[in-house]
Amino acid sequence: MREVDSETMKIVVCVKQVPDSWAEKTLGADNTLDRGSVDAVMNELDEYAVEEALRLQEAHGGEVIVLSMGPSQTTDTIRKALSMGADSGVHVIDDGLHGSDAVATSLALAKAIEGRGADLVIFGSESTDARMSVVPAMVAERLGLPQLTFSSSVSVEGSTVRTNRVTEYGYDVVEASLPALVSVVEKINEPRYPSFKGIMAAKKKKVETVDLAGLGVSADQVGLAGSWSAVEEAAARPPKAKGTIVTDDGAGGTAIADFLSAQKFI
Amino acid sequence: MFEWSDEQVMIRDAVRDFINKEIRPRVEEFEHGDTPPYDVLRKLFATFGMDAMARERFKRQIEFERAVEEAKAKGEPVPEKPTREGGSDPSLTMLPIIELCRVSPGMVTAMGVSMGLTAAAINSRGTIAQKERWVPDLLTLDKVGAWAITEPDSGSDAFGSMKSTARRDGDEYLLNGSKTFITNGPYADTIVFICKLDEGNPPAERKILSFVLDSGMPGLEQSPPLRKMGMHSSPTGQLFLNDVRVGRDRLVGETEDVPSGGREGAKDTFSMERSGVAAMALGIIEECLELSVGYAKDRVQFGQPIGNFQLIQEKLARMEVARLNVENLVFRSIEVAQAGKGLTFAEASAMKLYSARAATEVAMEAVQLFGGNGYMAEYRVEQLARDAKVLQIYAGTDELQIVAIAKDLLRR
Ligand SMILES: Cc1cc2nc3c(=O)[nH]c(=O)nc-3n(C[C@H](O)[C@H](O)[C@H](O)COP(=O)(O)OP(=O)(O)OC[C@H]3O[C@@H](n4cnc5c(N)ncnc54)[C@H](O)[C@@H]3O)c2cc1C
Numbered sequence: 001m002r003e004v005d006s007e008t009m010k011i012v013v014c015v016k017q018v019p020d021s022w023a024e025k026t027l028g029a030d031n032t033l034d035r036g037s038v039d040a041v042m043n044e045l046d047e048y049a050v051e052e053a054l055r056l057q058e059a060h061g062g063e064v065i066v067l068s069m070g071p072s073q074t075t076d077t078i079r080k081a082l083s084m085g086a087d088s089g090v091h092v093i094d095d096g097l098h099g100s101d102a103v104a105t106s107l108a109l110a111k112a113i114e115g116r117g118a119d120l121v122i123f124g125s126e127s128t129d130a131r132m133s134v135v136p137a138m139v140a141e142r143l144g145l146p147q148l149t150f151s152s153s154v155s156v157e158g159s160t161v162r163t164n165r166v167t168e169y170g171y172d173v174v175e176a177s178l179p180a181l182v183s184v185v186e187k188i189n190e191p192r193y194p195s196f197k198g199i200m201a202a203k204k205k206k207v208e209t210v211d212l213a214g215l216g217v218s219a220d221q222v223g224l225a226g227s228w229s230a231v232e233e234a235a236a237r238p239p240k241a242k243g244t245i246v247t248d249d250g251a252g253g254t255a256i257a258d259f260l261s262a263q264k265f266i
Numbered sequence: 267m268f269e270w271s272d273e274q275v276m277i278r279d280a281v282r283d284f285i286n287k288e289i290r291p292r293v294e295e296f297e298h299g300d301t302p303p304y305d306v307l308r309k310l311f312a313t314f315g316m317d318a319m320a321r322e323r324f325k326r327q328i329e330f331e332r333a334v335e336e337a338k339a340k341g342e343p344v345p346e347k348p349t350r351e352g353g354s355d356p357s358l359t360m361l362p363i364i365e366l367c368r369v370s371p372g373m374v375t376a377m378g379v380s381m382g383l384t385a386a387a388i389n390s391r392g393t394i395a396q397k398e399r400w401v402p403d404l405l406t407l408d409k410v411g412a413w414a415i416t417e418p419d420s421g422s423d424a425f426g427s428m429k430s431t432a433r434r435d436g437d438e439y440l441l442n443g444s445k446t447f448i449t450n451g452p453y454a455d456t457i458v459f460i461c462k463l464d465e466g467n468p469p470a471e472r473k474i475l476s477f478v479l480d481s482g483m484p485g486l487e488q489s490p491p492l493r494k495m496g497m498h499s500s501p502t503g504q505l506f507l508n509d510v511r512v513g514r515d516r517l518v519g520e521t522e523d524v525p526s527g528g529r530e531g532a533k534d535t536f537s538m539e540r541s542g543v544a545a546m547a548l549g550i551i552e553e554c555l556e557l558s559v560g561y562a563k564d565r566v567q568f569g570q571p572i573g574n575f576q577l578i579q580e581k582l583a584r585m586e587v588a589r590l591n592v593e594n595l596v597f598r599s600i601e602v603a604q605a606g607k608g609l610t611f612a613e614a615s616a617m618k619l620y621s622a623r624a625a626t627e628v629a630m631e632a633v634q635l636f637g638g639n640g641y642m643a644e645y646r647v648e649q650l651a652r653d654a655k656v657l658q659i660y661a662g663t664d665e666l667q668i669v670a671i672a673k674d675l676l677r678r
Contacts, residue, residue: 079272079276080276193313193314194276194280194314195313195314195315196277196314196315196316196319197315197318197319198315199273199276199277199280202276203272203273
């Protein structure tokens with residue numbers, strides 16, 4: 001257990017660069033996303049994670065480190081988090097990481113977090129490109145940290161972190177002792193825009209780059225080869241089928257009710 | 267400088283993001299409703315910390331001016347002006363102007379007159395006490411400012427036919443006159459009123475004085491907004507002054523002894539206004555070009571996208587040439603300022619003349635390219651074309667810019 005005091009509270013917030021959700025995405029020859037062909041942005045939920053880290057820092061002091069794994073353009077996403085106010089960045093970059101699935105990614109991230117003395121590790125609860133929501137849990141497991149996922153609020157008091165965990169029926173209040181890992185949902189806050197000052201200051205902040213050797217991970221544990229899952233085949237989404245048009249001859253209401261009940265909506 | 271730096275692109279994108287979320291969806295309300303632009307502009311400044319930066323910069327400026335005054339009073343050498351740090355990069359004002367103008371040039375007009383013209387008029391010629399009294403609130407738009415020189419019978423010939431007067435009355439002045447086409451006039455909290463000191467001498471010899479007025483002063487009337495062709499999100503009105511009584515504390519500079527009869531002070535303000543117009547033009551041109559390229563690809567006539575027709579291609583090519591030229595002018599003005607120099611009056615005039623014409627031409631050609639849709643309010647180019655036109659009229663008409671450029675050339 002770790003008592004957090006304002007001088008030492010250390011938060012690592014993990015962010016991912018993803019293709020702009022509105023952009024048309026294409027796959028490369030190896031069935032991985034062609035990242036060069038689309039505008040890349042910070043995964044939206046990760047903005048909430050950064051915001052929450054900054055709010056905790058504003059309340060308790062300490063340090064916010066932003067961590068991202070990805071190809072060279074990922075620096076833009078790290079800079080964005082730094083311009084919002086994070087103190088420093090860690091960029092995990094290595095050609096060998098290309099094509100890593102969730103299991104392999106969680107290994108690289110866990111290794112990059114390990115040894116940094118983080119009191120809290122914060123993630124967005126899913127990425128808009130993969131949408132699996134498993135990486136936070138996997139990283140927690142690898143690091144042996146309690147995981148408080150799908151949080152709609154986070155507070156830290158002494159050596160305890162307390163969150164509201166969103167469920168189907170409302171939320172559960174969960175508590176763990178620090179260090180711990182938290183993933184957040186978008187209900188948690190409203191991410192700030194970087195201020196002009198923040199943008200200019202971001203340039204001077206330190207970003208450390210780490211490769212596989214630096215992480216102590218061997219090439220066969222990650223990347224396409226080291227992944228447990230592989231994309232065999234991909235097909236474009238079929239074009240939208242034409243809808244059914246009901247002419248209202250007086251029985252329109254019944255027709256709608258029948259349709260909804262056939263689809264089990266009512 | 268030939269392109270925006272990484273930081274400038276980040277600033278541009280962040281501002282664009284804000285505008286797309288906060289202003290674009292409400293543009294109808296700002297253009298055709300009764301919502302004044304000030305609240306959303308204040309939110310923009312607060313969001314990006316522009317208000318805090320302006321306040322800090324002002325504080326540093328005043329500290330320096332105080333030090334200079336103290337040194338002078340003690341007969342000591344005047345301290346050197348501290349070199350400016352990143353905070354005063356002119357691109358930090360240019361980028362929001364450009365981005366806002368893609369959506370609402372009217373907002374920039376309202377903002378520029380308040381934070382630019384009005385604040386600058388007091389900040390360049392006022393006493394330290396006057397600066398502290400009025401400038402900080404204007405820089406953050408906490409107070410809305412108006413700068414009033416134009417009168418019903420006095421426009422291009424601003425000083426020559428000016429009828430507004432100040433007459434001494436004991437230690438005070440009585441101000442009279444009417445002003446028109448005054449941006450922010452209907453809502454202004456702080457008004458810089460420019461008039462002639464009437465000492466019974468012939469009008470041509472009278473000194474030009476500026477006074478700072480607060481709304482609500484007895485004898486001061488601010489009209490409701492006038493209806494106009496464009497710039498609907500910038501309220502424009504008339505001011506009527508009937509024996510408005512003011513003390514010397516409201517006379518800018520607190521002295522009647524103004525260099526070159528007060529005509530130079532207003533000229534500085536004109537110069538600044540003119541380089542701002544180039545940034546406005548760039549925003550309008552960028553938006554029109556982007557919309558036009560999209561439309562040229564999508565709109566099909568005679569079985570093919572209209573972009574295949576050479577007459578349409580010519581329009582797009584000319585728009586791109588205008589964009590490049592105006593962007594270069596904006597880059598130049600940024601670099602000149604970063605080098606600690608200013609544009610000459612003639613140079614600022616040339617820049618304004620070219621940019622204003624380019625913006626109007628591009629926006630009108632965009633309307634043409636969009637055909638009937640271009641004439642419909644639903645398509646953005648309709649508003650931008652109406653808005654662009656005024657760039658050729660306010661801040662000195664095209665004709666007056668030409669006069670200024672030619673005068674400078676022929677004097678050499
Ligand atoms: C939307 C809007 C906002 C404005 N905001 C402000 C404001 O905030 N404060 C303020 O004080 N004023 C403001 N103005 C006024 C603006 O500055 C004047 O309209 C402008 O200077 C022109 O003056 P005028 O309208 O009297 O035209 P005039 O001077 O009457 O000009 C009429 C025509 O004659 C031409 N002309 C005049 N003199 C000459 C010459 N010597 N040679 C050749 N041609 C000539 C002009 O170019 C023009 O084409 C605003 C105007 C508008 C439209």
